[in-house]
Amino acid sequence: MLGSARSDNVQWTLVQTQVEFLEFVQQVDNVPVEPAKLRQEFDVFFSRVKTVQEATIFEALRADSTAREHISTLVAFFDETVPLIDAQDAELIGQLSQLSQMTHDIAPTVRALSNSGLNVFAETSDAQRQNVARTMTQLAIALTALITVLLMAILFLNRLNMQIYRREQENKQTSTRMTTVMSTSLDGVVVCDSNGLILEFSPAAEGIFGYSERDVLGKDIGSVIVPDHLRDAHDAGMKRMRDRGEKHVVGKGRVQLEAKHREGRIFPVELAIQSATTDQGEIFIAFLRDISQRVAAEAELVAARDAALAGEKLKTDFLSTMSHEIRTPLNGLLGNLNLLQDTELNSKQDRYVGHMETSGRLLMNHISDVLDITRYDAGKLNTRSEPVNISALLQDIVDNQNSTASKNETSLTWVWHGSRMDWVMSDHDKLQHVIMNLVGNAVKFTRRGKVVVTIENVGEQDAAELLIKITDTGPGMSENLTKRVFDDFVTGNTAYDRDVGGTGLGLSIAKRFVNALGGVIGVESVVGEGSTFWVKMPVTQAAAPKEVETEVLSTPPSRRLNILLVEDNEINRIVASEMLQSDGHTVVVAHNGQQGVETSKATTFDLILMDISMPVMDGRTATRTIRSQEGASKETTIVALTANAMVEEQKEFLADGMNGILTKPLSRDALREVLRQNGETEGTSDTPMFNINHIAETREALGEVTFAKLRSRFVSETDDFQDWLRTQTTQDYLEIAARAHKVAGSAAVFGADPLRSSLKAVENAAKVGDVEAIKDGISLLDNIWKQTKSQLSN
Structure with a gap:
């Protein structure tokens, strides 16, 4: 319809152009002529042609070459007639005949233009009708396709509706199950939205926090269960999660926090938070449980553990400290006794000195016992495997204890049961300590009786296992004492009038040594009848080793050495200096590590004896300083003089650059051995033999x-x-x-x-x-x- 209206307008304009042209011709041929009327009709005709020439509605007409030629002819006509029309009236009238001729000449062109327009727009109309027909055909096809799609959509929607119905049923069942789970769960379940508003509050949560669900629905979770001192952190976390999506707790598993009860008390809870996306937005599900009892139990266990660890550390520190503090004066005592024995003594003085040395050695043994316990409890008790003649070891122990047994009017014997197996692989010192302790105790507590030591291989042929029994006819032990006899500091009789002494550490150390050797130890006893201590341990049969001549340590040196002694204790300095000087060595003394470092810079010493615990600068620091500086004694052998007998500490000394360790109390034999190991050679004729x-x-x-x-x-x-x-x-x-x-x-x-x-x-x-x-x-x-x-x- 719009196409037809547009075509009619164009055709009307072309017909009107011809009409206006005829009006113009009439004015030209009119007598008498009226110039003004003539000009008016000319302008109207000119305007019509100008419209055809420029208006967009005539683009299709101007696209036709014939019509375009007619328009050009008319434009040329206007170019010729405009000067005549615009002339003065007299001149216009004078040129009227010429204008008339030109007008009649152009008339066919005007008529042709009108006709060509009709032809063009007739063709256009035909094309438009064809387009409309084609469009209608396409529309019909589209409608058919649409109807088909609609039918399929109806089928799909029907199917989808069935699925939705089934899902609704499933969701309903799921919701029922979830409701059942939440209502029966022992853990509290709290559901809230992204703003922290509570959406669900399970019965378990009601029991945990003291609220009913209707009291808290729609409330901010922070105001309900978060303690006041954690509220700011909670609000900041919720805001951070809303703004930036950062989740520090959500999805991180169970965490332990504090919560607030309705009554205001704070209690520990364990919770896990997960998130889910729903139509209403993101929600958060928190699973909580009250762990007050568990935390209390854990706190009690931790306190007990800390107390135990503190006690163990205190014991270790005490033993380490006392080891050093006792060994230091003991070094001075035994060292001076050693020096005193080298002087002129009468028989009574020599006897007294011997008694003092025996007491000092006994005190040293007690210290070693305590340190053995510390090493074992700290997992640092080392054992070694070497060939041991078990028969010779038992014989030596029996021989050693025979005099005590005789004083107690007790017989002491030992015997093998079954085939003998003299040589085995074991730790000689620890095995000797165990058997000596057991035999010594049996002899010590048995009066007018007998002690029998038996040994037997109760293992298989390829897996030997020694069973050593020490049976006595002594007083025996009660059942309570039997259970505790291997504990530390258990002596059986703590009365002031007890017949025998002891620290109560012997059997506890023996048990530790047996355990370290892979064996077990036990006791069977009847009060009034006696006791039987037994040791069972796995061993490996060994061949008798070749005899090796051992070097005598008590021999004096053969070459004078220049020695630096770094020691802060005056008595220890005197003892060590006297021992060294009596053997012909030159001794330079330093009172602390700093003096030792300064002295070693200027002089090259054959040996440096370095104490560990000293004021100003300790021995370890002094050793590291000497090794790091370019002093005269940078490469000199440094031997530690220490009362610290712990193996791990001694390893640290060697790591600092020391070459060896001498444990206090210092003995002459040990000192001579160190001198012999550190550069002492056979004397030469030029070695000074005199002071x-x-x-x-x-x-x-x-x-x-x-x-x-x-x-x-x-x-x-x-x-x-x-x-x-x-x-x-x-x-x-x-x-x-x-x-x-x-x-x-x-x-x-x-x-x-x-x-x-x-x-x-x-x-x-x-x-x-x-x-x-x-x-x-x-x-x-x-x-x-x-x-x-x-x-x-x-």
Whole structure:
């Protein structure tokens, strides 16, 4: 319809153009002519043609070449006639004939333009009708397709409706199940939206928090169950989750927090939060449980554990500290006793000194027992596997305890049951400690009875297992004591009038040693009848090792060493210095680690003896400093002097750069062994064998003549002693000790310290009847005397 209206308007305009042209022709041919009327009709005609030429409605007409040619002709006509029309009236009238001719000439063109327009728009109308027909056809097809789609949609919607119905039924069932779960769950379930408003509050939650569901629905969860001191953190977390989507607790599993009861009390809860997306937005489901009882139980356990750990640490620290504090004065005591024995003593004094040394060694054993307990409890008790002659070990222990058994009028015997297996792989020292303790206890508590030690291999052929039983006829033990006898500090009798002493650590240490060796220990006892202690442990049969000659440690040194002694305790400094100087060594003393570092920078020492616990700078720091600086003694061997007997601590000393460890109380034999291991070699002819200052003072005091006589007498006396030792095949040990003591006194007068120390070693070995030590001492004495005699003659 719009197409037709547009076409009619165009056709009307073209017809009107022809009408206006005819009006213009009439005015041209009118007599008399009216110029104004003529110009008016010309302008109307011109306007019509101009519209055809420029209006968009005539684009289709202008697209036709014939019509475009007609329009161009008309435009050319206007170009020629406009000057005539616009001329003065007189001139226009004068040119009227020409204008008339031109007008009649253009008339066919105007008519042709109108006709061509009709043709063009007729064709356009036909095309439009065809488009409408095609459009209608397409519309019909589209309607058919739409109807088909609608039918399919109806079928699909019907099917979907059935599915929705089924899902509604399923959701209803699920909702019923969830409601049942929530109502029966022992954990509280709280559901809230993203704003923290409570949507659901399970019965369990009601029981936990004291609220009913109708009281809290729609309320902010923070105001209901979050404690006041956590409210700000809760609100900040909710805001952060809404703004940035950050979830610190949601989906992170169970966490422990505090919650608030309706009554205002705060209690611990364990909760897990999950999120879900619904049509109303994101919701959060919290599963909570009251863990007040569990937390209380855990707190009680933690407190008990902390108390136990604190007690263990306190015990360890106490033992470590006491080890050091006791060993330090004990070092001075035993060291001075050792030095005192080297002086002239009468028989009573020598006996007293021996008693004091025995008591000191006993105290040392008690300290070692306590430290053994600490090592075992800390998992640091090390064992070693070596060939052990179990038969010889038992025989030695029985021989050792026979004198005590005789005093108690008790017989002590031991015997193998079954086939013997003398050599086994085990830890000799720990095995000896265990059996000695058990046998010693049996002998100590048995009066006028008997103690029998039996040993038997109760294992298979390929898996030997020793069973050692110590059976006595002593007083026996009660059932209560039997259960506790292997505990620490259990003595069985704590009365002041008890017959026997002891710390109550022997059996507890024995049990630890047996456990460390992979065995078990136990006891069976009847009050009034006696006791049977037994030890069962796995062993491996071993072959007898080859005999190895052991080096005698009591022999004096053969070369003078320049030694730096770093020690803060005055008594320990004196003891160590005296021991070293008596063996002919030069000793420089430093009172703390800082002094030791400074002294070692300027002087090259053969050995540095370093105490550990010192003021200003401790021994470990001093050692690291010496090793790190370019001092004269940077590479010198450093040996720790320490009362810290813990293995782990000693490993740390070595890690600091120390080369060895001497444990206090310091013994002469151990000190000599360290000197021998750290650079001591066989003496040479130029090794100083005299204390230069001492011999010079003796020479000055006696005078040259007297000094020469005494020197000659000293040489003769020592030569005679040497000859006597070489010529006699068997000597009385007491005679050897007496003569060695006499010559040692002469050597002391001349400051022949190495010779004197060697003679004292022979004397001490002879006193105890140690044949091997006597032989080694005599051998070393011969070499030292040759060097001493050579230097004395010079």
